[in-house]
Amino acid sequence: MNHQIESEVRSYCRSYTTVFERAAGAHMYSLQGAEYLDFLSGCGALNYGHNNPVLQDALLGYIQSGGIAMSMDMHTRSKSQFIDAFDSLILRPREMNYRLQFTGPTGANAVEAAIKLARKITGRTNVIAFTNGFHGCTLGALALTGNSHHRAASASLLSQVSRFPYDGYLGAGTDTCELLQKMLEDPSSGCDKPAAIILETVQGEGGLNHASAPWIRKLATVAKRNDILVIIDDIQAGCGRSGTFFSFEHMGIEPDMITMAKALSGFGLPMSMVLIKPELDHWLPGEHNGTFRGNNFAFVTARVALEHYWADDTFAQRLNSKIEMLHSELSTLAHRYGFHTKGRGFMQGIDLRDGALAEAVRARCFAAGLIIETCGPKGEVLKLLPPLTISEADMLDGIGRIEAALQATLSQPILANA
Amino acid sequence: MNHQIESEVRSYCRSYTTVFERAAGAHMYSLQGAEYLDFLSGCGALNYGHNNPVLQDALLGYIQSGGIAMSMDMHTRSKSQFIDAFDSLILRPREMNYRLQFTGPTGANAVEAAIKLARKITGRTNVIAFTNGFHGCTLGALALTGNSHHRAASASLLSQVSRFPYDGYLGAGTDTCELLQKMLEDPSSGCDKPAAIILETVQGEGGLNHASAPWIRKLATVAKRNDILVIIDDIQAGCGRSGTFFSFEHMGIEPDMITMAKALSGFGLPMSMVLIKPELDHWLPGEHNGTFRGNNFAFVTARVALEHYWADDTFAQRLNSKIEMLHSELSTLAHRYGFHTKGRGFMQGIDLRDGALAEAVRARCFAAGLIIETCGPKGEVLKLLPPLTISEADMLDGIGRIEAALQATLSQPILANA
Amino acid sequence: MNHQIESEVRSYCRSYTTVFERAAGAHMYSLQGAEYLDFLSGCGALNYGHNNPVLQDALLGYIQSGGIAMSMDMHTRSKSQFIDAFDSLILRPREMNYRLQFTGPTGANAVEAAIKLARKITGRTNVIAFTNGFHGCTLGALALTGNSHHRAASASLLSQVSRFPYDGYLGAGTDTCELLQKMLEDPSSGCDKPAAIILETVQGEGGLNHASAPWIRKLATVAKRNDILVIIDDIQAGCGRSGTFFSFEHMGIEPDMITMAKALSGFGLPMSMVLIKPELDHWLPGEHNGTFRGNNFAFVTARVALEHYWADDTFAQRLNSKIEMLHSELSTLAHRYGFHTKGRGFMQGIDLRDGALAEAVRARCFAAGLIIETCGPKGEVLKLLPPLTISEADMLDGIGRIEAALQATLSQPILANA
């Protein structure tokens, strides 16, 4: 193994200090054959587990048939089939009417495209983003991202974003949407009328904060009254992660644009997309492009994932019962040690209130064969992102390992401080 | 087929109006079974042809073995093997010493990372880019890109880039590097000392302009004397497209960073990378990240491509004889009709001096089963990007179709104006 | 009279539709000899009244003696004398230790200099400014100014400013400093660590909002803890307008920089200045310059104003008794009609809650010989800025005219809507 010439920017490999070779479902296997239970799921990109056999079979068949691999934005059979499936299985049943834009296959690229289009449509440049939001690391997306670790080197270049407090940022008693509303409707507030408001319904990197439906509805109402577009960044919370396909279903809002990536292909293959209300599809041909926007392997697995998991509500129902179990077990565990949980759906965690503690627990989990990550401004939240397809037994097993690691860490405070 | 809900931003499908299904080597096949000769090669992403069987076999084997598909930046066996191969087959034989950063798998993301690092290292924000340069469509990369079609909607946000004339921009008699040198060394020029200079050695989108070795050497000398980093964007011209693995080999320069993407995976799979001189690898862990930066399918095909094509100079030698043939045939054709060729290596074209003419020729080529693109500020250059693995017979066949299309178009001026 | 070639940008002359010729104390006289009582005082630039005879005599003597008029930043006798007077009469008695920077003679220029220096010292670019703040119309100052009327045309260029709610912005019950503190100390808030916080203690243009001493103290404490500079923009509220020479005296804060202009020369002559804590005076010679930064006529009148009014506390005591009278009379008037007052010192007003109503009252006042302005986001506040030297009789006379205008307007609602 020769990793010494990989850049210092590498990160996860510092936490999960082994070399992985194979993976299946909720498990990853190292070169030496050690088995790991995966509560990270490619940061939410592997909602259907590693190497999901249904998708794998379809992909192997496609490759063996000589199916085209990459096609930029030419028409291909696999893209057409994906579009049809997305329309008939996802959009129409939800009475949603959107255009699909395939962007360069990163979440950041989808965000860049959405923001660019919003600015083009409105002729305005300001965009509203929220505290602890995470939207990517390219310059336009980074301007929307809150994290100073990512922003620092580029801070003087990150402009035309007005930052507002997310739901709950000032505690339960304060409706932070009041400030947004007041400043948007005060001609002397100094907040230039924005092109768009972008937000995650659950802040996956920012600490599993989630916005309530009433807060989001109020925000959407204020936006509409002021002719401002609403963009839901569903890159991490979408594709079922929150319990429904889109994270905002049943909230009573109709976003102007939706960004999707991560679990969209279902197999961890790079793919991203912007959903755009038809009347806002003001793009000129090729105005936002990117060589890899036609990843046909991803079109294939993405389509099969829709057909297999979202053709009826069997999968979602089963998922929601697992979510209830996850919430119940995690809350019990958290309260037992004086903590509380955060998040919703299959993106929940325990707020350990201390980044060093959370890191110590995470390291113990890994030593015990559990891959799990921390998040939040100071890395203080232990974040569970199991595959949506995980078995109850594996889920409970993982939670058990977390409890063991937490208990051991709390009983050895000296190590926790190390 | 249901393409009506794909966004208006779609572009290539407007030129190549069929639905593709399969592809092999230099050929693509429509759903109806029509065969097309591909002189576009995924915009330079398919240097070894579609579904190259050597790479395909390796990929199928990897998938069938349950190899991990995506791993963010964890260590995996397939990544390690790629790194080893890149180091031993590409870097060491060329006495190049670089760190590898895997970025979100788009060329734009690699450019964003390189520029961000250059700004971080130097503490400066200005970057020099050139007329007709193309570096991507995300905000940081777009600021470097010259094309107004892509820049227009974001123009007020594209800052901290000083634009200079590329080699030859003012005609053969003017050394445009003189202006660069004068302005960099004049404390009152108004060109703030830049962090970096970024350039393509051949401008694939900008019209197949290529910079001479002396011009690039002079630029590198001026940059070094003024403590400015040089970034070569080898996304389109790299991976053999210019005749050598890197486009700047034998030019006597040592770039501070090199961006790579497109043909890097060899199979059209999304993958991109920044090469960084070790002493400049000032990244903090995770400072620039992206979910899909560990596309293991791409690591596999990329490694096998290196092993199969770049382990010795057989492939390069054969390629260079094809390049000579391409240049000779294309020049003869061009001169016959009063035009001249542009570009070098396997990215050459004919400057038809008129975008409408070039588009008419392109459309006729497509009607005759040849996929070929135009480029340049006004789309006036017919650009040939055949697979590097194309047979001489196919290459000559394609050039023949071009001549037929050109002749037919020139003889029917009315149609050309349509 | 030939005003038709003056630009459409002219503004006050549209409200005060006569041609003025002479002025003395609290009165202005039109070309036709009509007398106006001036409650505007050159927007706070004429604190000692028009053509104050003490200053006028000194100025005439200086001119007659052949005293130098403009000297850029050369040493002159009149500048030295001003510096001495400012040091001995203003700074030392208040135990304040500051360097004096004379900038181009506009308030905006002083603000530009202060912000530029703060950014230079800290190496950061972000600056915090507040809702309804007004700091000038040049690009750097405009970025800090809240008013959309002034910002609109330049909005896409106004960057690197984070906007926070001023004291009281969300009503009496909400401590807006909490949000500032939370976001400054949250590494993931998205508010890049700022170079400085700039604020007015009374927002003269923004609607006579004033910040409480505890709020400002808390803000200063948060700033110091986070190594952020505090700049008090005392351009309108300074030079006695608030009741003390500086508006923040007795608040228990020590600003890092203070910007001054408007009434500094005492005679309405262009002059502005930045006070800088000595340890922050990191300017290079000439780094921020401007031809008219040495207006010696202004140095003369400014010095005499200090000597005459601020050598002891006689003037301030008398001023404060007038402020009490003003507050008492204005409150009584306001409450009589169901309104309330805003502001403090000699910058108070009545919040009429309706810009059209306020404009109608203002117009009636002018018709009755009283020059008075409105302010606030929608022009809803009638603002009184009488000369500090006004007689009680004139003050009461003016308030009487306001009441008459208010009464008449309220009794003729149809006209008020016109």
Next chain:
Amino acid sequence: MNHQIESEVRSYCRSYTTVFERAAGAHMYSLQGAEYLDFLSGCGALNYGHNNPVLQDALLGYIQSGGIAMSMDMHTRSKSQFIDAFDSLILRPREMNYRLQFTGPTGANAVEAAIKLARKITGRTNVIAFTNGFHGCTLGALALTGNSHHRAASASLLSQVSRFPYDGYLGAGTDTCELLQKMLEDPSSGCDKPAAIILETVQGEGGLNHASAPWIRKLATVAKRNDILVIIDDIQAGCGRSGTFFSFEHMGIEPDMITMAKALSGFGLPMSMVLIKPELDHWLPGEHNGTFRGNNFAFVTARVALEHYWADDTFAQRLNSKIEMLHSELSTLAHRYGFHTKGRGFMQGIDLRDGALAEAVRARCFAAGLIIETCGPKGEVLKLLPPLTISEADMLDGIGRIEAALQATLSQPILANA
């Protein structure tokens, strides 16, 4: 004298190390009574000499009559009279049709206003400025200014300006307008279509470079063809400094806007103005404002200066014979020592090619009672800006002192290097 609390930013007082008290015509007098011949003239603000008696009398009379001193942008008799005089004596005789905007009384403020208006009118943000241009130190103006000494601390904030080489920048043989034209008309050049081009016809700070009439005409033609506004910054070269009232008279161009300041008031009093073609006067009332934009003392002296010097061509004719003498004498002197002259009109200088040499000569001149400045990127040009009203005798006296200083310096190279 107590200068120790003046900020380190002070500059001229470091070169002219005395304290000035009085001034008359071309002479300044120190507190100790020493006489200095002034070849700096307030950086071109004192074209009619210090305390010009005609203007002084008018000003004294105005003050003694109780004339209003400052009026913001209300109508006043003195403003009206100035407007009338400017229209009848300057604009109409030259068949020029412009609106007058009075800005905050600094040159930078006029530049900020002009650029802001150009951006508003066109809806574009980019502005073209030239190498070695100087337009002021506020953020918007600074972005246009070339000097790195002024730009350095703000560099990351100076955006939306494209920098082009001024006439002659690349030597006599290169027409730098070719690059401008090519890049403006190439849709892929990366130079976003600008709102305006701003330039000085003689670069007073940048080294007395002057643009030829054909170059400026070509630039104006290219601008008009591409619907780009042309702004002439006549702040230093205007008001007769170049030999005619405007520096571009007889060049055959009609600028869209003209910025004026410095010598406009004629007496060194702060005043500035933008001339705007009537059809471009798209300002909303008060959209760009500033407290001191109505400096009535300046209106009085400015009007009298126009009446006295520009009512017929007597003054200009006499000035032009002095310019010939200046040029002849200076050229002879320069060539005698192997140097050459730069500039035109009454802003000429000697290029000493070495900043240290120029500074040594300047210091010797001051020791010999001559106030003179250096300019240029490295301070290498000795710049003569005598009052336009200087006598031939004084002019020759000053040139004599320069020669003596130059000779002495060149003969003592060791001191020159100190």
